[in-house]
Amino acid sequence: MGTGDVAELLDIHPSTVKRWFDSPRMAATSGGHRRIPLDLVLDVARARDRRVYLHGFGSHATHVWHAMQALERGDPAPACDALVHWLRIRQSRLIGRFLWHVAARGDVPDPGVLDGVFGGFMKRVGDGWERGELRIADERAASREAGEAIGRLLAAAGGEADEPDPQRPTAVVGTVEPEQHILGSQLVRLLLLHRGWNVEHLGTGVPAPEIVATQRALGASLVCVSFTPPATAADLLRFVEAAGRLADPAQPFALVLGGNAVRGIQVSGGDGAFTDLVALDGLAAFRDWLDDRG
Missing domain, CATH: 1.20.58 (Methane Monooxygenase Hydroxylase; Chain G, domain 1)
Incomplete structure (x- = not known):
């Protein structure tokens, strides 16, 4: 490790690194820069009661x-x-x-x-x-x-708040039956919470009518649904068709499909039920989509 790395890791000034580390175990580059073995850094940190991750x-x-x-x-x-x-x-x-x-x-x-x-x-x-x-x-x-x-x-991030904030937008997040993988939808929930959304997380294996009914009951402007293999493009399209049919035209919402099963898939439909309809292949793409919507 260079002295700058050590200073950052231990949260100390670079001049302190020079005082603390003076050992034959240290080396130097051809340019004269100090290099300190990681195990020595951890030993010295422990001896000086500086706990690091x-x-x-x-x-x-x-x-x-x-x-x-x-x-x-x-x-x-x-x-x-x-x-x-x-x-x-x-x-x-x-x-x-x-x-x-x-x-x-x-x-x-x-x-x-x-x-x-x-x-x-x-x-x-x-x-x-x-x-x-x-x-x-x-x-x-x-x-x-x-x-x-x-x-x-x-x-x-405050995911356990008892009451939603009526001043914030609301999103419904979950997976459609028989999908039982929850981690992707939980990460979407995490990202939305950090961006100031109320999030209703429905969990896994939820029927399409229940997802749309929850959106209507809460007046949610966004629904995020995760799909992972063995779900196929046909499964996604069936869900989009069902959600568009069940949605209230007076309460359109953005529908975002995510997860490993959506890679390379183009979606369309809804006949005006959706303010937007996209399939995104990761959280970074979802963040960019949210940024574009302001």
């Missing part, structure tokens, strides 16, 4: 550091590699710890990071399960840890 990962701290550096460059692959590795060696506690740390950085979770890390990890888990490389227990452990991390994020 990497202490919680023990012998895996180096992998976490490299994954975080890659995320800063926009590359989520090392993070997903680490998460799948922990799943394989039955270290699921590290999965939840890492997911929470990644998503809780800053005031608002970064949709691109949520797509790349949460979404990328769960896609790898699903692919591994289909290939027979992971067990059902592994998939459930991954879903549990991701779900608990998202639950903490929702609580921090």
Whole structure:
């Protein structure tokens, strides 16, 4: 690590780094810049009673550091590699710890990071399960840890408020029967809460008539529905047709379809029931869509 990295990690001034670190274990580049081994940084931080997030990962701290550096460059692959590795060696506690740390950085979770890390990890888990490389227990452990991390994020965002704010717009979020994957819709809920929406999250496997009935009852201006494989384009189009037929023309709403099953699909229809109708392949695209609508 460079002295600037150490100063940022330990939240100290660069001049303090120079005072604290004077060891034969340190190295220097050809240009004379100091390089400090990560394990030395963590040892000194512990000795000086400065707890940092990497202490919680023990012998895996180096992998976490490299994954975080890659995320800063926009590359989520090392993070997903680490998460799948922990799943394989039955270290699921590290999965939840890492997911929470990644998503809780800053005031608002970064949709691109949520797509790349949460979404990328769960896609790898699903692919591994289909290939027979992971067990059902592994998939459930991954879903549990991701779900608990998202639950903490929702609580921090005020997701448990008792009463909606009548001054804010309202969205209905959920999945259509028989869809039982909840994580994508929960991340949509999280993003909307941070942007000041009231969110009615219906959960999984909800019939189309119930989704539209909830929209009508709440006067919601937005409905977000998640689809994942084995849902097909035909399933999406059937839902759009049903929602358009059931909607109240006097209360049109924007309908956003998301999830891995919508990639590359173009949707249309509704005959005026919708103020907008789009299929988006991730949270970053959803954020951009919200920005365009003002």
